[in-house]
Amino acid sequence: MDEQTHGPVAGGTENVVCALCGTRAESENAPPTWLCSVENCSRRYYCDECARTHIRAIEGRLDSAWW
Template identity: 50%
Template sequence: MVCLTCGAAAPSDPPPLTWSAGTERGRRVWTCGACMRANIRSIEGKLDSAWW
């Protein structure tokens, strides 16, 4: 498993709780903790546009 955003490999399997699972075009994707913090606002923005 690798981070969708930065490509970092997960340190464990399953990834630590700081990693967030998501689905993109039907594919399971992961985002690492650092990218979650860095991109939380843009992710929320995408969710907003997708939902509304």
């Protein structure tokens, strides 16, 4: 219960990039409409358009290689 939670990390001063289409966020943090998924122990961010397109696969926990 006393675990620390961490917000979105962009890795330095670089903007967050969509893992599918390469769209860059306007700031260091992912916008609230973007989706974050953890695959193979690393965070992947998806822009709102890619997230909408692949929402069923994402909710079904399919690996992004299957999309």
